[in-house]
Amino acid sequence: MHAAPENVRAHYRALAQWLAETPPERLLEKRREADLLFHRVGITFAVYGDTQGTERLIPFDTIPRIIPQAEWELLVRGLKQRVAALNRFLHDVYHGQEILKAGVIPAEQVLANEAYQVAMLGLDLPHQVYSHVSGVDLIRHEDGTWYVLEDNLRTPSGVSYMIEDRKMMMRLFPELFERQHVHPVEHYPALLLETLRSIAPNAMHEASVAVLTPGQYNSAYFEHAFLAQQMGVELVEGPDLYVKDGFVYMRTTGGRQRVDVIYRRVDDAFLDPLAFREDSLLGVPGLLSAYRAGNVSLANAIGTGVADDKSTYPYVPDMIRFYLGEEPLLANVPTWQCKRAEDLAYVMGHLSELVVKEVQGSGGYGMLIGPASTSAQIDAFRARLQANPANYIAQPTLSLSTCPTFVERGIAPRHVDLRPFVLSGREVKLVPGGLTRVALKESSLVVNSSQGGGTKDTWVVD
Amino acid sequence: MLSRVADRIFWMSRQMERAENMARILGVTANMVLFGAKDRQEQNLLAPLTITGTAQAFEERNQSLTLEALVAFLAFDEANPSSIYSCLRDARDNANEVRWQITSEMWETLNATWLEVRGMRRDRAIGSGATQFFDWVKERSHLFRGVTYGTIVRGEAFNFSRMGTFLERADNTARILDVKYHILLPTVQDVGGALDFYQWTALLRSVSAFETYRALYRDQIFPIKVAELLILEQRMPRSLAACFDQINHALEPIEGQHDHAVKRLAVELLARLTHADVEEIFQGGLHEFLTSVLADIIELGNRIQRAYLGAV
Numbered sequence: 167m168h169a170a171p172e173n174v175r176a177h178y179r180a181l182a183q184w185l186a187e188t189p190p191e192r193l194l195e196k197r198r199e200a201d202l203l204f205h206r207v208g209i210t211f212a213v214y215g216d217t218q219g220t221e222r223l224i225p226f227d228t229i230p231r232i233i234p235q236a237e238w239e240l241l242v243r244g245l246k247q248r249v250a251a252l253n254r255f256l257h258d259v260y261h262g263q264e265i266l267k268a269g270v271i272p273a274e275q276v277l278a279n280e281a282y283q284v285a286m287l288g289l290d291l292p293h294q295v296y297s298h299v300s301g302v303d304l305i306r307h308e309d310g311t312w313y314v315l316e317d318n319l320r321t322p323s324g325v326s327y328m329i330e331d332r333k334m335m336m337r338l339f340p341e342l343f344e345r346q347h348v349h350p351v352e353h354y355p356a357l358l359l360e361t362l363r364s365i366a367p368n369a370m371h372e373a374s375v376a377v378l379t380p381g382q383y384n385s386a387y388f389e390h391a392f393l394a395q396q397m398g399v400e401l402v403e404g405p406d407l408y409v410k411d412g413f414v415y416m417r418t419t420g421g422r423q424r425v426d427v428i429y430r431r432v433d434d435a436f437l438d439p440l441a442f443r444e445d446s447l448l449g450v451p452g453l454l455s456a457y458r459a460g461n462v463s464l465a466n467a468i469g470t471g472v473a474d475d476k477s478t479y480p481y482v483p484d485m486i487r488f489y490l491g492e493e494p495l496l497a498n499v500p501t502w503q504c505k506r507a508e509d510l511a512y513v514m515g516h517l518s519e520l521v522v523k524e525v526q527g528s529g530g531y532g533m534l535i536g537p538a539s540t541s542a543q544i545d546a547f548r549a550r551l552q553a554n555p556a557n558y559i560a561q562p563t564l565s566l567s568t569c570p571t572f573v574e575r576g577i578a579p580r581h582v583d584l585r586p587f588v589l590s591g592r593e594v595k596l597v598p599g600g601l602t603r604v605a606l607k608e609s610s611l612v613v614n615s616s617q618g619g620g621t622k623d624t625w626v627v628d
Numbered sequence: 629m630l631s632r633v634a635d636r637i638f639w640m641s642r643q644m645e646r647a648e649n650m651a652r653i654l655g656v657t658a659n660m661v662l663f664g665a666k667d668r669q670e671q672n673l674l675a676p677l678t679i680t681g682t683a684q685a686f687e688e689r690n691q692s693l694t695l696e697a698l699v700a701f702l703a704f705d706e707a708n709p710s711s712i713y714s715c716l717r718d719a720r721d722n723a724n725e726v727r728w729q730i731t732s733e734m735w736e737t738l739n740a741t742w743l744e745v746r747g748m749r750r751d752r753a754i755g756s757g758a759t760q761f762f763d764w765v766k767e768r769s770h771l772f773r774g775v776t777y778g779t780i781v782r783g784e785a786f787n788f789s790r791m792g793t794f795l796e797r798a799d800n801t802a803r804i805l806d807v808k809y810h811i812l813l814p815t816v817q818d819v820g821g822a823l824d825f826y827q828w829t830a831l832l833r834s835v836s837a838f839e840t841y842r843a844l845y846r847d848q849i850f851p852i853k854v855a856e857l858l859i860l861e862q863r864m865p866r867s868l869a870a871c872f873d874q875i876n877h878a879l880e881p882i883e884g885q886h887d888h889a890v891k892r893l894a895v896e897l898l899a900r901l902t903h904a905d906v907e908e909i910f911q912g913g914l915h916e917f918l919t920s921v922l923a924d925i926i927e928l929g930n931r932i933q934r935a936y937l938g939a940v
Contacts, residue, residue: 391728400630406631406632416630417630418630419629419631419882420885421884
């Protein structure tokens, strides 16, 4: 928020003034009201490994994170560029594999990747788009540079919090929205529906869309139900669907009903027990054959994971140059790939300064944050790293930008990241904003909700 | 509407109605055991098990048949799928799965009911607290039905909810009448006479029909009139005729692809009760009549399941 400790950056001035005018008791009271409302509405997430099926609230911080419009527009250009290149890459690796032939990316990096799906070879998708909903995690360095932390191209979640956080802020502090123009984000479900319809296999009739969820015990079930309801489409589970004569149908009280587009929030491995994991009860037998026959569209496509895992990440800037002939507008965080001997040697010698992550990991699990770890923890991690170097990458701990956050002892700076959602179909669109996650523990860099992270409303302002 | 969603809504409503009916049966049983003739004690205690078809499951527990053991089994036993506890839990779980297709008030009513019964002391329904507990269950069911009626859009969710409620209620009224008639009337000669006033009023009260009987007949309580009221009287909301009327109303607007068999049976059942005469029913045998109606109710439930809700 502060460019230098005493100067408030221009776009935060209205908020800073309001914060100064508002008595702390009122903020506290409003925060309690927010907790109560979130509980009543049931905006909760299930915690994995909790056999009681407990539902918890993701902590909501009442102080918004603000981005000036000019800065946002730069981000949009960078995001569109990056997602366009990633989609080109996905089409390429399942078709001509030009980027491998050109030697820009080692063939084994792609073809031996466990997320690479041979089932996708040669399949032509509408508009050649694979990742229809992309959640790109960004961080802003203290010096003002934005970095891409990771690309989420499988089933990125969190967009419901973006919308609910905004609704909550408008309800709690309507006066804030009178002071400055905040760009709206609530039309996201309408844009999502438009995107999903634009990839329907058959343009002859109004496309029938459904959201496929693993069910109520999934940690993001709230979001699946929320999006289905907001789009006015059915929320289905695997057993609600079946494949007959190459088409996908829903079982309804009025008999069978064709489904043209499935916004699936079920992982690749569980989509079709005939093609992938045969023990999956979440999927639809025969779905892959209907998909390959071009009779149903999936968002996101199968096999997008090959483009977003952490070992592919270092190659994204080269993808942008290769496919688009442009220089990347958004920077990558410098990354050491532990599968390379020289990188591994460097990482081993600097573990106490680095963040080390599993290539396929997510949710903030299985990682080492060097500066915040004890020497015993570092030694334990060193052994795991040595045993399987190819499973890890390492990055420097960047000085992340902080944002004022309401904590127990008042308002204090906390680290934040930002996940905007890029929608790609016939056109590429995104709403001005995203999910801001905040590390609520002092000086913590982990923002994942499963590890004590919270969320904030994100404002793009004129 | 998705078949699975319709199924959860249908069963959510059935289970809430079933909990209410169980509370009614247990309430009247407690009453009869306390105030009724001592020589009918065992019959009265056995009746709820017969009505709910759980006599064998109870026997397997090797407990002596006391009011306390009966209430523990039928009200609070988590392993007994027909207990009030299990019905309230299952109704809530079904609602949880379709929270986005029902109103938040409906969900909150079922969730609050479940949370309360889960935290309740098990001895609360024994002795002096029994009536209070059974009344509480009835009130929660009334609340749920009222909230449903007052908040949900008139569409398929509403219709499947009503179907579940009235199918369960018809089933219960038929069973309760069949079993109680058998206990209260050992011989056919007694049919016209007024006997055992307390037992008959208890039966009427168990289906909220005591005041209705008084208002409609302005007479002493005659068994044949009780049967007429509970089977044929359209104006009496727990009668078989009223239940089938509601079921037909709920079925009519639903456009299924293969639902002729469902709609035909529902209309037949209603016709059989609308154009019936209670004397005629008694000539053929009340028990035989109720047995055949019960079989049709079960068949109707199966047909609803097959035509709309997906395979069981």
